[in-house]
Amino acid sequence: MDKFFNAKNVAIVGVSRDINKIGHVIFQNFIESDFKGNVYAVNPNVEEVLGYKTFSSVNDIDEVDLVVIAVPADLVLDVVKDCGKKKVRNVVIISSGFAEVGNEKLEKELKKLLDKYDIKAVGPNCLGLYDSYSEVDTIFMPKSRVKRPEKGKVSFVSQSGAVGGAILDLMSDNGFGFSKFISYGNGVNLDISDFLEYLKDDENTDVICFYLEGVKDGERFFEVLKEVSKVKPVIGIKAGVSEEGREAIVSHTGSLSGDDLIYDGIFKQCGVVRANSVEELFDFVKIFLNYRMKGKKIQVITNGGGYGIMCVDSIIKNELELSEMSGESKRFLRSRFSKIIVGNPIDLLGDGNNEMFKVSIEKSLEDKDVDGVLVVLLLQLPMINSDIIDDLVELKDKKPIVVVSTGGSFSKVLIRKLEDKGIPVYVFPENAVRSLKALSGY
Template sequence: MNLDFFFYPQSVAVFGSFKRGAIAYEILRNIVEGGFKGKIIPVNPKGGTVEVAGRTFQIREKLEEPVDTAIIAVPARVVPGLVDEIGPLIKGAVVISAGFSEVGNEELERELVEKARKHGVRIIGPNCAGIFGVHGKFFGSFEVRVRPGGLALISQSGAFGGAALAMGNEEGIGFSAFVSYGNAADLNESDFLEYFADDENTKAIALYIEGVRDGRRFLKALHYASEKKPVVILKAGKSASGAKAAASHTGSLAGSYEIYRAAFKQAGVIEVEEMEELFDAAKVFEMYPRAGKRVAVITNSGGPGVLATDKLERLGLELAKLSDETTQKLRSFLPPQCSVKNPIDLIADADYERYRRAIETVCRDENVDSLLVICVPPIFIPSEEIARAIIEADCDKPIVVNFMAGELVKDGVGLLEKHGIKNFPTPERAARALKWLSERL
């Protein structure tokens, strides 16, 4: 299914109130400030003008020309009639308005879908937070804008989606798209899974769900998407009380968690337990598609190296057994007090040269599938120096990085980010990222 008219539109109409602070105004502002190059038409029966981000728009009293997408933030009771009126002029509608099945108003939601189908219009929502097509510079939502990248975020909950976008910005994650689909009256998680599986700007798909209505269709979409790219799922409503809360939140069937878990396993998707894991999985899949289970750990501090080793083994990964040739080569340039067994301890005063040569030597070992590089810099060695060693090392295998010590590594982490290398703030999180890569084999 082609949904480009939502995520790469050439024109958009926004319906609602354009008073400052109103939802339609905030969405219009986000679209303009986000740099959208297409046609933008604000619509309200009262007409007038609105000034947004230094641009003045004439507010149309009604839509009279075709546009790709309409974003609708008007009272729920008038939405079906509006969609019937503008149906011949639009391809899709994002219905922000709440007050449908989530509050027991199923009849109004059915009417909305009937009017849309009459005109061949696809609906996202109602009761949603909107959409982003980041590479099309289209920010059709009131949520915080994000930087371009490879993650498509599909969220049943608008509030969760907004929080995830804001946290993703802090974590240095780049997004290809965001969709909050609310009540899923028409398009649902399965449609978006299939669409983003074929979207060339999307490298990985993250999905937050509480429940689905059509389990068979969902399983088919999961299979389709996960065969093409990594799919990471955070499922809410696992407990009996959580399932009840999820059902009341979205009006969907939460169902037994055991059924979902079996479906995720069968489809080969990555299930995570919490938001932190969702971001870590997104970060690692933005860098690499997969990795084997044999890991070499390179560190300048024994303690974090041991923590990483413990976590790797608990997760079912292997500490790579380095070849004699590799250990001899390491011995040839490392100080005698360094450990050349895996984990390789470069000791506290490890500099650019020591890190770079160690990474390159270990990377050439056929027994190594991936590297976990840890840096806890002493105050006399700038973290950027070690970051440069990682960036400039000649290595064609996945490298997952753990720079620790907060403010002390800020500049090094920033330099890594500029070169597309994400940092994992603890050894355990770095180890878990490698575990997810291994699950894609």
């Protein structure tokens, strides 16, 4: 499996001079990246592409670790045969036109041929792979349209190329670092179980996310998921909740989705954090990248009373608990800041300043009855300045600190700085509390 992500010699079959063709885009992405290995263009009909010599077949190249196949479906089997003769053991099949369009016969022939030559394949009908550390990048979306993320500790496995590509772009735009992105499409002989198993031991991955439509081997999926989630947080979206959605899946990746209640049960038994939307996935990744939480008692600290009340309501609704700070802690805060309201929430009122926030958070984190702190930080108020970022960062490693902050351009600049320092920030109380709920259940 490692050769997929750390290949040194990559051949791309189907590289055209047409800039709109998939093979051309993949080849261009490679040569314009920081990929340290060799990349070869394969096309028997032209002599060069983008100034690089082309080869008629993978058999004409001295050494090949990974072959990316981007040719029409009816040519794929011939390319696989060439790979087999070359003793290439890893291929990414971008090409579509298999079970997802009803061509089960061709997909069965493909699997038989792959098995014959002992070749592991990502795909067909997929975007393929991206590794931010090795710069292996088979995604056929131009970098001018889909920004590649910086190095990070999140890996994402997606059965759908469209969903995966969109999430990759969004996460990159929102400052998330990525380790690996895997779009496996029809999963002819490698599927989600294989990739989860690999990521469990990947030193560049701390949090694993997935988008799933269906699996072919449910028993293996259960066993792998159970083992992986013991080691790293696994956050998943399962599509096909409705009967109509399950029918659509068959024509998308050729998979059978299965009863959603069964998947829900598997996720709960295995400790998978289920996200019900892309928005929730983003929210959960933020918090799991930075924190673990031992209990579910939350202290709210706010400089906006209404937002504090909404946080309290959401905590109760999500079956978390409001912490009860010790009498000593309460007396200390009342004596230090006579005007604030000490309870849960601690309301610093509209003239709450940096010092009030810092001291209140510090005392909350020291209290044995507090497992996490939810800070409502309205940055528009004049008593708050940008030093609040350093104050929060100084305290963040003691227990989880999650911030709710809503605002325009001024607030967004400071929010991005907070998130860059490893403090999760949410626009709305409900999103923050749902994320704390997910964290408490892991």
